[in-house]
Amino acid sequence: MYEIGGLIIIGVVAQWIAWRLRVPAILPLILAGILIGPGWEWYSGHRLVSPRFDSEAGTGLFPGNLLYSFVSLSIGLILFEGGLTLRLREIRGLADSIFRLTTYGAFTTTVVAGLAAHFVMGLNWQIAFLFSTLIVVTGPTVIAPIMRQINVKRQVATVLKWESIVIDPVGAFLAVLFYNFIVAYYDPQATIYEALVKFVQSGLVGIGLGFVFGHILFILISRLYIPKFLLNIFTLGAVVGAFLVSDSIAHESGLLTTVVMGAYLANRDVPFLDDILDFKESLTLLLISLLFILLSANMTVEQITLVLTKESLFVFLIVVVLARPLGVFWSLRSSELTWRDKAFISWVGPRGIVAAGVASLFGIELAKEGIADAEYITPLVFLIVLGTVLLNATLAGLVARKLKVSLPKGSSVLIFGASEGARQLANSLQESGRDVTLVTPNRAAADVAEEDNLTAITIPIDADLDRHMDLSDIGYILALTGSDEDNFYLLNTYRSREGIRGAFRLVTRKEIQAQRFNDEALFGHYASYLLFNRAARNFGEVQALEIDDPKQIGSLLAQLRQEKAIPLYLRCAEYGDITFITANEGTLSVTTGDTLYFLGEPLTQTSPPTGQKERKIEA
Structure with missing residues (x-):
């Protein structure tokens, strides 16, 4: 009880500190998680909070795979709230740019970061490319606060917002694909073909069920079958139900289902949609706070020391100054955006909760299987997350002014x-x-x-x-x-x-x-x-x-x-x-x-x- 209550209090305080310091909340949240987890363990020999239950010590919050389930379901709810903000009228003239950025751009980042992790860090090919698929995502949980701090042209802000929400399930799917490839590679009874079939199946199920459940919820709300006082809680239950049904049919398809479901509702004339969005924003704020603290607290001192090397720093620099700009300029080469717009989009690429969450889960599962280099996945992704957020939070405004993509305050x-x-x-x-x-x-x-x-x-x-x-x-x-x-x-x-x-x-x-x-x-x-x-x-x-x-x-x-x-x-x-x-x-x-x-x-x-x-x- 005290651990759960303490996590909520720490999360609220961290969000308040982020607001006061005008930085994305992910920074104080991750630092708080490291402090009460591996930081306190290094200092005193024990943790203030243990996310995973330890049967021998009798401490911890989530036994077995419940931490995996909580993180996955929470990310699904966060992505649903993000989907509710995806209105198609915002991207007239930008749809092609967003599509290219979330496909060609993601592919470029995957290849460049994977090669860097293999040749610089010395990770085996499977783990190197699993890492690279995890860091293609630029989450809305960190893009939105940065965009609120600086006032850039609407076209640029729209591209960044849509990319951050659309790329989350895409990145998660790529990570699942490579995870299944790794399992198939090390499991003599599995095949690469089966992994590819599972990937395609998850995509089709996620998109299809997202439209189906979104339309059903739209009918129920628009025909007033749900009383207003139950609307928010009913919507929450519907999203959770859609996620569970989708995931039971095709593993890891629930994330895509929730995004499509939210986007479908955002583009229909849904009564009381603003009330639903207000409720989901508050819920998302709480979930983000808990997730970042839990995932960073779940790391170990050994994992952190693994990436405190010049090789890790070099990989980080390659991701920031080579992989991201190369992906942006290649995918947007035929766009009407100016080179200044593209340069700013290249700079703003902070990773968010999906990268951190999925990396923690896959790192744990692969390490339990005894797969070589699996212990690098979680700390290396967290290094990218923390570093990119820190860079963007401190320098995005300056870069926007230098590139002349920012507008005067109150414009x-x-x-x-x-x-x-x-x-x-x-x-x-x-x-x-x-x-x-x-x-x-x-x-x-x-x-x-x-x-x-x-x-x-x-x-x-x-x-x-x-x-x-x-x-x-x-x-x-x-x-x-x-x-x-x-x-x-x-x-x-x-x-x-x-x-x-x-x-x-x-x-x-x-x-x-x-x-x-x-x-x-x-x-x-x-x-x-x-x-x-x-x-x-x-x-x-x-x-x-x-x-x-x-x-x-x-x-x-x-x-x-x-x-x-x-x-x-x-x-x-x-x-x-x-x-x-x-x-x-x-x-x-x-x-x-x-x-x-x-x-x-x-x-x-x-x-x-x-x-x-x-x-x-x-x-």
Whole structure:
């Protein structure tokens, strides 16, 4: 009882320390596990916590293979929660990159890391490639905290998130395949063909049952066969049941079943999905805390000393500076991502709970069989996990800034309304490197926005937005609805939130009549909701004009308004920051090379001011 209670307390404290220090929680969790396990054993001769039950000493938590079962089932629940965040609309234009990264990239890492483990560490071929399959995974448990700390372009963050969740079951399957190969190699009664058949069978069963159980759960929830007060616990039971059924049919297929099941629900209109996701996030946080502490506490002093060598360090460097970049650049060679994006993705490759969990389990099983070099599996994988997380947690922000893939803090834009004008503005902002989210109660308008590759959320205007999206990096609020009352309500609700750099709305009819404008009134002296959207329909695209002479910005804006064009915002050439044009212009800070975006006809070469360079961005 005291050991279990102590583990929960240590896990909570470690998570809090990680939050205070702004590092992924895996760092304090693994260090805490090592401290109460092998660290305390080295210091005093006994462990504070023994994950595996020792019948002779009468201590420990999990007898027999129960630790294996607990870890496997917990990882399945973690991957289900990850699957719930995989919405297909996020990867429009990125699906091919993610597929290549989780196939070609994984293959490259497997080959390079396997060769390094064999030739540098001297491990036999079987153990070397089992190790390499285990470290291809970049877990969401460590990617997500790192992405929350640094604000990078949405394309880059989306690729990293999807890769981390999709690659987990792929890596686990590769590890299972090589594990079965090793068993077949050393067991005269088994064959390599049987191992390959088991691998294919596990994949088909995992994908098929994931869709089946996901659809059944969707029907039960959408038809309200489950009362709301039982929804979370029923979903938990359904996921556990799906995992057990899948695993009983095909060994190690449960992980893939839970990922597919979560992704299926994420892409259907499931009632109360946010409530389920909130519950699963809390449960996942507890499971991650327990797993990392248990697995690191289960290591021995002898295992740790095995990898405290220069050969192990060299293997680690090969994985980080050769295997990962080679896999990323090869798999993304035909991608639209820039070389800077690819370089950053190459750097961010922290390993997570699947690598640590499966390595611990396989290491134990192979060591019991007396297979040579099996004792290296667990500590070597933990070295990769701890080292990659430490590097990424400390240097990812610096690397993002040096590669210019990061955005200024609070650079995301939240637009209320999804009219044609709002969509064209959102498209232009995305082209300028902003993360944009549209919020509307109109499902049809949201569908049109998503067809334009925009992120749209369908909720009532007065809904609690925090329950539907992460507002931590929202810097600008734009109220572009057709109701003046709603626009004022939205600004009053959100303008005082921490991190908001600007809150703006469309001008009202009264302001247009009186020609008196507040600093928060957008675009122009006549840019009401009707005229703003009429301009969007008439002109059909957002124009961009590079400014050569900052002193002419006033006359340029006057000319645009004289021609009934609507100026939208300025983009700083040096820093990439944006400034929205308001009806009460005041003093705009403009430098040479900045870009003005507007709705209107392209300015002719003879139109004042002279000397402007013009280019067009399709909306």
